[in-house]
Amino acid sequence: MNTPHAHKQACRVCGRMLDAQAEQRGLPVAPKVGDWSVCLYCGAVSQFGGDGILKRPWERVPEEVGRVIQVIAEAKGVSA
Numbered sequence: 001m002n003t004p005h006a007h008k009q010a011c012r013v014c015g016r017m018l019d020a021q022a023e024q025r026g027l028p029v030a031p032k033v034g035d036w037s038v039c040l041y042c043g044a045v046s047q048f049g050g051d052g053i054l055k056r057p058w059e060r061v062p063e064e065v066g067r068v069i070q071v072i073a074e075a076k077g078v079s080a
C-alpha cells in the first residue's frame with residue numbers, strides 16, 4: 001500500500017507506531033482536522049487535531065467508523 005508517512009506517530013493509547021494513513025478503500029490520504037483514525041493494533045479511536053497529532057475524539061463516533069472498529073475487533077478475535 002502506498003500511503004503517506006508525514007504523520008508518523010505513536011498511538012495515543014497503546015503507544016505502537018502508526019506510520020501511515022489511508023481512507024477506507026485503502027487509497028492514500030493526507031489527514032485533515034477532525035478526520036478519524038482507528039489503531040490497527042488496539043482499536044483505539046482518535047481524531048486528527050490541527051497540529052496533525054491524534055487526539056481523544058471530541059465528536060460522536062460516526063457509524064462508518066464504528067463498523068471499522070467492529071471489523072478490527074473481529075479480525076483480532078475479540079468482541080467490540
Ligand SMILES: [Zn+2]
Pocket residue numbers: 011012013014015016039040041042043044
Ligand atoms: Zn493503539
